[in-house]
């Protein structure tokens with residue numbers, strides 16, 4: 001029998017599978033099939049999810065493990081910030097270590113650490129989001145020019161809005177708006193993740209509202225997923241855009257509170273002596289359920305609910321209490 005976890009970071013929900021515990025690791029094709037099955041709510045496996053996080057042995061001896069992230073549509077992304085926090089907790093509990101390195105696609109290395117719990121039964125981890133790249137090297141762009149795009153009007157997207165393009169290293173488009181209009185965000189997100197001349201590989205689209213000094217609210221339409229409760233790399237890239245474009249409100253090396261539809265994270269944006277940037281992303285790493293399932297079903301990529309045994313961890317109630325307290329403090333409903 002194989003074990004999976006259902007996890008979330010700011011309600012950005014994933015199934016987590018440790019391939020090192022399987023008799024036979026899944027092929028990439030098998031994982032792409034499995035993620036599409038598991039995350040589809042119509043299969044009734046805990047109402048689906050946004051993606052699948054996979055733990056592998058890392059090729060890099062400096063890393064404790066490797067994380068891969070598959071989106072709901074089967075595509076693989078280079079990085080996942082909320083997912084990495086939950087993978088970090090999983091590895092921390094497995095090995096007893098509180099500070100270590102995890103590798104991701106492209107042999108990128110991320111320092112991760114256990115943080116003080118956000119509330120009783122709300123464990124927290126912080127992860128390093130890097131490398132940071134800017135357009136045009138960050139992603140294949142067409143018709144937007146061959147220069148950095150930071151706070152630039154792009155009337156082809158939405159008239160009157162300014163956009164920034166930052167990869168961390170998965171691609172993000174960011175706009176600061178006076179009021180987030182989810183319909184407008186959905187239209188742009190769908191357009192730029194379909195056949196379009198601008199982002200041939202798709203892009204995660206983030207709308208942000210400035211709430212005050214070092215405080216923002218971010219909502220994301222994710223590539224390969226659609227609307228999510230939160231996107232960790234999106235909130236990190238948006239924090240960098242915030243300090244670059246609104247220096248009167250967003251500061252380097254200061255904690256930035258980032259509220260999102262699923263809760264809250266804290267980021268810190270750093271500029272290093274070689275001119276590069278990195279972002280520290282800290283927030284909850286919640287395990288909601290443990291699933292036990294025949295390993296053959298994972299390879300098959302489809303199964304009936306009756307073959308899965310599911311145990312509730314009862315962490316979600318504590319997380320919801322935490323979110324209620326955050327919303328009350330922030331005067332959000």
Ligand SMILES: N[C@@H](CCC[C@H](N)C(=O)O)C(=O)O
Nearest residue numbers: 077080081082170231232233
């Ligand atoms: N939700 C993730 C990002 C997942 C990958 C993204 N959809 C992409 O395709 O780049 C996060 O928390 O960062």
